[in-house]
Amino acid sequence: MSTAIIYSFTSNKTAKAGQKIVDSFGESLKLDVVDADNLAEEKFLAYDQLILGVPTWFDGELPHYWDEFVPAMEEMDMKGKKVAIYGLADQVGYPENFADGVGILARLLRDRGAEIVGMTDVDNYTFESSHAIEDGQFLGLVLDQENQARLSKKRIDNWLEDLKKIFK
Amino acid sequence: MTTIPKVYSIKTTPKETLESWFKLMTLGRAIDDKAPNYLKQAIGWSYHAPYAGHDGIQLAIGQIFEKQKDHLFPYYRDMLTAFSAGMTAEELILNGISKATDPSSGGRHMSNHFAKPEWNIHNVSSLTGNHTLHAVGAARAIKYYGEKAVSISSQGESSLSEGYVYEAINGASKEKLPVIFAVQDNGYGISVPKKDQTATRKVANNFKSFKNLRIIHCNGKDVFDSMNAMTEAKKHVLEVGEPVIVQANCVRMRSHSNSDRHDLYRSEAERQYVLDYDPLAKFRRLLIRYKRFTEEEIAAIEAEAKATLKAAHKAALAAPDPDPESYPDFVLPEPYISEKYPDGTHEEEGDKKKLITALNETLKAEFKHNPDTFMWGQDMANKDKGGIFNVSKGLQQEFGPKRIFNAPIAEDFIMGTANGMSRFSEKIRIVVEGAEFADYFWPAMEQYVDSSHDYWRSNGKFTPNVTIRLASGGYIGGGLYHSQNIEGALTSIPGVRIVYPSFADDAAGLLRTSMRSRGMTMFMEPKALYNDPKAATVIPDDFEVPFGKARTRRAGSDLFIVTYGNTTHHCLEAAQKLADEGIECEVLDLRSLVPMDKEAILDGVKKIGKVLVVHEDKVHSGFGAEITATIMEEAFEYLDGPVHRIGSPFTPVGFHPILERAILPNTNKIYEAAKKILAY
Numbered sequence: 001m002s003t004a005i006i007y008s009f010t011s012n013k014t015a016k017a018g019q020k021i022v023d024s025f026g027e028s029l030k031l032d033v034v035d036a037d038n039l040a041e042e043k044f045l046a047y048d049q050l051i052l053g054v055p056t057w058f059d060g061e062l063p064h065y066w067d068e069f070v071p072a073m074e075e076m077d078m079k080g081k082k083v084a085i086y087g088l089a090d091q092v093g094y095p096e097n098f099a100d101g102v103g104i105l106a107r108l109l110r111d112r113g114a115e116i117v118g119m120t121d122v123d124n125y126t127f128e129s130s131h132a133i134e135d136g137q138f139l140g141l142v143l144d145q146e147n148q149a150r151l152s153k154k155r156i157d158n159w160l161e162d163l164k165k166i167f168k
Numbered sequence: 169m170t171t172i173p174k175v176y177s178i179k180t181t182p183k184e185t186l187e188s189w190f191k192l193m194t195l196g197r198a199i200d201d202k203a204p205n206y207l208k209q210a211i212g213w214s215y216h217a218p219y220a221g222h223d224g225i226q227l228a229i230g231q232i233f234e235k236q237k238d239h240l241f242p243y244y245r246d247m248l249t250a251f252s253a254g255m256t257a258e259e260l261i262l263n264g265i266s267k268a269t270d271p272s273s274g275g276r277h278m279s280n281h282f283a284k285p286e287w288n289i290h291n292v293s294s295l296t297g298n299h300t301l302h303a304v305g306a307a308r309a310i311k312y313y314g315e316k317a318v319s320i321s322s323q324g325e326s327s328l329s330e331g332y333v334y335e336a337i338n339g340a341s342k343e344k345l346p347v348i349f350a351v352q353d354n355g356y357g358i359s360v361p362k363k364d365q366t367a368t369r370k371v372a373n374n375f376k377s378f379k380n381l382r383i384i385h386c387n388g389k390d391v392f393d394s395m396n397a398m399t400e401a402k403k404h405v406l407e408v409g410e411p412v413i414v415q416a417n418c419v420r421m422r423s424h425s426n427s428d429r430h431d432l433y434r435s436e437a438e439r440q441y442v443l444d445y446d447p448l449a450k451f452r453r454l455l456i457r458y459k460r461f462t463e464e465e466i467a468a469i470e471a472e473a474k475a476t477l478k479a480a481h482k483a484a485l486a487a488p489d490p491d492p493e494s495y496p497d498f499v500l501p502e503p504y505i506s507e508k509y510p511d512g513t514h515e516e517e518g519d520k521k522k523l524i525t526a527l528n529e530t531l532k533a534e535f536k537h538n539p540d541t542f543m544w545g546q547d548m549a550n551k552d553k554g555g556i557f558n559v560s561k562g563l564q565q566e567f568g569p570k571r572i573f574n575a576p577i578a579e580d581f582i583m584g585t586a587n588g589m590s591r592f593s594e595k596i597r598i599v600v601e602g603a604e605f606a607d608y609f610w611p612a613m614e615q616y617v618d619s620s621h622d623y624w625r626s627n628g629k630f631t632p633n634v635t636i637r638l639a640s641g642g643y644i645g646g647g648l649y650h651s652q653n654i655e656g657a658l659t660s661i662p663g664v665r666i667v668y669p670s671f672a673d674d675a676a677g678l679l680r681t682s683m684r685s686r687g688m689t690m691f692m693e694p695k696a697l698y699n700d701p702k703a704a705t706v707i708p709d710d711f712e713v714p715f716g717k718a719r720t721r722r723a724g725s726d727l728f729i730v731t732y733g734n735t736t737h738h739c740l741e742a743a744q745k746l747a748d749e750g751i752e753c754e755v756l757d758l759r760s761l762v763p764m765d766k767e768a769i770l771d772g773v774k775k776i777g778k779v780l781v782v783h784e785d786k787v788h789s790g791f792g793a794e795i796t797a798t799i800m801e802e803a804f805e806y807l808d809g810p811v812h813r814i815g816s817p818f819t820p821v822g823f824h825p826i827l828e829r830a831i832l833p834n835t836n837k838i839y840e841a842a843k844k845i846l847a848y
Contacts, residue, residue, distance in 0.1 A: 010444075057445070058417050059353075059369050061387055064445050068454055071178050096369050 001168045002046065004032040006039065007053025008065050013088045013145045014053040017156065021051060021086070024160050029167055036065045041072045048081055049167050050114075054105050054140075055088040060097025060131065062104055070108065079113035084163055085140030086118075086156075091127040092147045099142040103131030106139035116140070117166045118159055124151065172384060172400040176392045178454045186460055187469070189231075189391060190451065193223055195473040196248040197448050199260055202477065203280075204426055211485070212265030215278045217245040218422040222352050223447035225388035225416035227252045228398040229322055229350050235287040239306040239319040239591065241299040242282060242289065245352070246322050250282035253289055257480035267487040268494075274627035275490040280425075285629040290591060293618045293625070296357070297327025300336035300349065301581060301615065305588020307345035309596065311409070312542075312570060318405045319347040319588075325415070326357025328374070329365045332614070335581040340411040341378040342576070348401045349413045352388055354420035359433045372415035380410045388416025389447040419445050498628040499662050503715050504684035512677055512713030512759070516706045524698035526672035526707050527559045527637075527679060531599070533709070534683045535567050538597055541683065542589065544575045545582055545601025545637075556604045557639055557698055579603045583615035587622070587632040597683050599635045606640040606692065607649040619688055620663030635682040635689045640668070641734050641784050642832050643696035647821040651828070653733075653785035655692055659761050659794065665715050666762040668692040670736035673705040674759050677713030685715075694734045702737050716763035724752035727842055728776040730769055730795055732758040735782045735814075735833055742838040751846060761791055769795060770803050777808030778845050782838055787815040809848030814841045 007018040018033070025031050034043060036053070044050075057063045062070070085106050089099035106116045119137040125144070132138045141159040143152045176185075200220055206213035219226055222245065230252020233240045242249045247260060259271050263282050266275035272283035272291055283291035290306075292299035303321035310317050327333055328351065340347050351372055355362050368374050372383045382404055386397030394416060401412040419442035423430040430439065455461040506512070521529070535541050543563065547556045549572050554561035564572040575582045579602060586598045602616075603609040609616070616636075623631040642651035659666055667682065667689060669675040675693070682689035697703035721736060722743050731739045736757045743753035756772055758765060773779055779799060781792040792813040799811055814833050821831050 057441075058355075058419070059385075061417065064389075064450050067387075067390065068450060068457065071454075071458060075179075094369065096373075 001048045002032070003029055003049040003051070003167055004034045004047040005051040005053070006034040006036050006044070008037050008063065009035040010037055011053070011055065014055045017086060017088065017143055017152070018053045020153075020156055021160065024156065025164070028164060036069075039065070039069055041076070045076060050081065050083045051163070052083060052085045052105060053087070054085050054101045056094070056097065056099050056101035059094060060100035062101050066101070066105060073108055073112065076112050078109055081114045082117050082166065083109050083114045084118035084167075085116070086143065086159070087132070087140060088143050088145060090146040091125050091144050095127040096129055098125070098127035098130040099132040099138065100130060102138065102140045102142060103133070106132070118163050120155070120159060172396050174392075174396055175399050176395040178392060178458045178460065181392070183460060186455060189227055190455065190466070191469055191473065192252050193227060193248070193448050193451060194470055195257055195476055196251045197223070198473050198477045199257060200247055202481075203264055206265055207426060213279045215425060215427075216264070216280050217425045219245050219247045221354060221419035221421040221442060221445075221447065222388055223248060223451070224391045224394035225350065225352055225386070225398070225418060227391060228394035229320060230254070231395065232398045232402045233320060234317070235289070237288070237315070237317045239288045239290065239303065239310070239317070241292055241303045241319070241321045243292070243296070243299070243323045244280050244294055245324065247280065247282060249322055250284075250289060254287065255282060255284055255289070257476055258483050259284070261480055261484035262487055265484060266490070267484060268490045269487045273625055276627055277625045283626070285626055291622070291626040291630060293621065295614060295618060297323045297330050297333045298584065298614060298618055299323070300327070300333045301584025302588035302591060303347050303349075304336045304340050304345055305585035306591050307340065307347035307411075308343060308585060309589045309592030310346050311343070313592070316406060317346065318402055319345070320350055321347065322350045322352065324357065325351050325353035325362065325371050326360065326365055328371045329357070332580045332584060335576070335578040336584070337375055337378065337381070337411070337413070339576060339581050339585065341381045344380045344410050346405045346409060347411045348398070348405060349411065350398070351413060351415045352418050353415055354418040356420055356424065358424040358428055359430070370415060372413045375413060382410065382412045384412060384414045386414060386416050388418040389445050389450065391447070391451050421446060498624045500665065501623060501631050501686040503665070503687065504681050506681065506712035506714050508710065509677065509712045510714065512674070512717045513719060514673065514708050514711060516708040518706050520704040521672050521707050522699050522701070523672040523675050523703045524557065524559055526676040527693065528561060530676040530679045531560060531563060532566065534680060535563065535571065538683070540593070540595045541597045541599070542571050543599040544573050546575055546577055546604050548572065548574050548601060550574060555601055557695060559637070559693070559698070579608060579612035580615050583612040583619065583636070586634045587615060587619045590632045590634055591630060594633070597633050597635070599637060599683060602636040602638050604639070605646075605650045606638040606654045607652045609638055609654060616664070617661060620661050622663070623687065624663060631687045633686055633688075635679070635691050637691045637693060639695040640692040641694050641696060642821045642828060643734060645823070645825055645828060647823040647828055651821040653816070655761060656785045656790040658690060659791050663688070664762065665689040665760065666692065667715065667760045668694070668733040669759055670694060670697065670733050670757055671703050671705050673707045673711055674713050674719065674757070676707045677711040678759060680712050681714060692733065696734055697737070713759060716760045716765050718756050718758045718760070718765035718768040720754060721757045722753065722755040724754035725776060726751045727753040727778045727780060727846055728772040729753055729755045729780045729782060729838075729842070730758065730772070731755065731782040732761065734784050735838070738833060738835045738838050739782050741835040742842060745835070745839050746842060753842065764795070766798060769799065773799050773803040774806045777806055778848065779807065779811045780814065780838070780842055780845055781811060782814045782833060784833060785815055786818055787813050788818040790815050809845055812841050812845050814838055
């Protein structure tokens with residue numbers, strides 16, 4: 001199985017979180033690191049397992065680099081692929097659209113046949129609404145470096161514990 | 169997250185459409201980027217609110233607008249909106265550098281306020297979002313006349329903090345009007361962030377509980393999301409016949425304007441964050457990424473934009489500046505001219521009618537005369553109630569609820585929608601009861617002042633054809649808030665005629681002239697005289713009184729009294745009392761304050777030499793000050809004593825009859841003052 005983690009190399013917090021994920025997997029999983037800013041469809045489809053870094057921008061939007069890739073993703077066949085999403089978000093500044101980006105991308109890829117893995121609990125966050133929630137869980141890992149930076153390491157570790165069981 | 173049909177996408181939109189959009193966006197941005205240079209070179213464009221970051225939604229607003237059919241009310245950041253709606257690069261620059269040929273205002277209005285009234289791209293003020301009410305008024309006309317069109321109010325998200333925007337959206341919801349409120353949300357009102365404006369970041373959601381109102385959110389930085397949102401909004405308005413709010417999330421890539429420095433309140437990281445989502449750069453990348461255009465094709469369009477901008481710049485620079493001699497033009501349009509009653513007098517005989525009857529019958533006659541006449545206000549039409557004093561009794565029964573109707577208790581809405589509805593067609597005439605009492609007109613003042621500017625600001629292209637009726641004055645025991653006079657404050661504002669009759673025939677004649685004239689008229693009704701027999705007169709059925717024509721109500725040679733409104737009658741009573749003592753006073757009833765019959769005033773001064781100016785409003789800065797100063801400047805050598813003024817003291821009008829009597833002028837106070845002057 002081939003695996004890639006994709007995030008924007010020009011991002012700050014999302015890239016740092018991505019690096020932590022890479023470091024944590026270490027030798028246990030061969031993980032290609034791919035830049036979301038210059039993502040080609042062929043590259044995206046070349047992997048069986050994907051970890052996507054998707055911060056939420058503004059009032060519940062995808063960052064432009066993911067948004068510009070949406071028209072390509074809308075026509076992809078993602079059957080048989082496993083996708084885990086992590087996203088940076090701000091529950092105090094943007095409580096009405098907390099981590100919406102995670103939900104937008106998760107639903108889009110699931111509609112194309114992907115299996116979304118790595119759901120997490122919504123406990124210990126305070127916000128009003130989120131498109132990232134389904135059946136009481138986030139559709140990925142949500143990190144809030146603005147307000148809960150101290151919890152991020154533990155959240156990443158817990159998430160990767162689950163992913164390590166899923167990603168081969 | 170949008171849940172609207174994807175009519176447009178990067179993969180399916182025809183190439184020629186994408187090309188036209190990219191051309192507009194590229195050239196538009198080039199002008200937006202160049203605008204500050206005009207200021208640096210001291211050419212003009214001293215106010216520039218950059219639109220960069222609003223590209224998607226502004227393109228979309230302009231694209232769905234159908235000129236001469238829809239009505240568009242752009243705000244001061246809407247350069248690309250205006251360009252996308254059809255204005256040319258040269259026209260944008262003409263506005264920016266305030267040339268005489270600027271189609272928006274001929275250099276009269278502040279730069280960066282783009283308009284083309286002949287296409288229904290309306291000229292609006294700088295007051296944030298006050299055109300929301302105009303858009304609702306225009307939508308009311310669209311609905312009444314059965315047009316398949318929409319009215320679009322474009323504005324920033326901070327404008328939704330304004331009370332009149334609430335009034336506008338409430339009215340559109342109540343009346344189910346074909347209007348789109350396009351809210352361009354860049355997160356700031358100058359330096360004030362959204363969190364300091366309202367608790368809801370998606371501010372349109374504050375209106376979620378309104379009935380008959382759809383709310384659509386879109387990414388205003390994205391061309392396709394914006395196009396889909398605005399297309400869906402227009403479709404909904406046209407098919408369902410109800411209003412829509414489109415809230416478009418934008419970024420403000422630059423400072424609010426060239427007088428603002430956003431580095432004082434935005435971090436470098438934030439400024440970079442918004443630059444990273446440059447909508448034009450994003451659109452360009454999409455065109456290349458999805459192979460709709462080659463780099464060469466894009467480069468050719470960009471080169472063409474540069475050439476077009478250069479040519480437009482050159483042409484605009486060569487255009488004439490405004491003529492300094494033109495400043496008096498377009499303060500007020502020419503009024504209706506009475507051929508039969510050029511002086512506004514008559515010799516009719518017969519039964520006398522009360523002032524209230526005069527108003528009621530004239531309204532009915534004019535509603536018959538002009539089928540495009542409308543009237544609304546508070547307490548205006550509910551069964552047998554027609555206005556707070558029943559002036560409009562029976563009108564709704566006779567002319568129907570679509571022409572005569574109640575307005576919400578929202579004075580600014582009453583005024584603002586009158587302005588807006590009258591933009592639909594020159595033939596429309598609107599009468600409003602501006603407030604239940606003149607005392608309550610103040611909430612409408614921003615619309616009153618704005619409307620007073622329209623004719624001048626649009627360089628004569630638009631004038632609101634509106635008559636504002638206000639029950640004014642005291643003598644009814646209604647202080648503090650049912651007895652004030654406000655004309656002293658209003659007469660300082662150019663662009664509105666102000667009339668204040670004191671007899672039934674003049675009330676009828678002035679109302680007829682007001683309703684047949686272009687422009688705005690403030691029609692002040694002395695409510696204490698509505699049913700007073702002393703104001704009753706014989707009235708010819710077709711009586712007309714021209715503006716600016718005073719009427720001598722009593723001839724004399726010893727003292728000249730200039731007055732209007734309620735005090736005309738006190739002056740006549742005082743004159744009679746003096747006549748009993750052998751002193752003959754001449755009483756001139758001005759009838760019109762703006763325009764003022766200066767000739768009649770000066771003639772009286774020259775003939776008699778002793779002058780008393782009387783009105784009910786405060787002496788301090790009252791209209792009498794203007795009359796008196798005019799006499800001093802232009803007829804000083806004819807005076808045989810100082811001009812005296814009688815009016816209210818510099819206090820509110822009190823409620824208790826003792827206080828009211830102490831404050832308001834009366835026959836005895838006028839008599840005593842007259843005696844003092846006569847002693848000179």
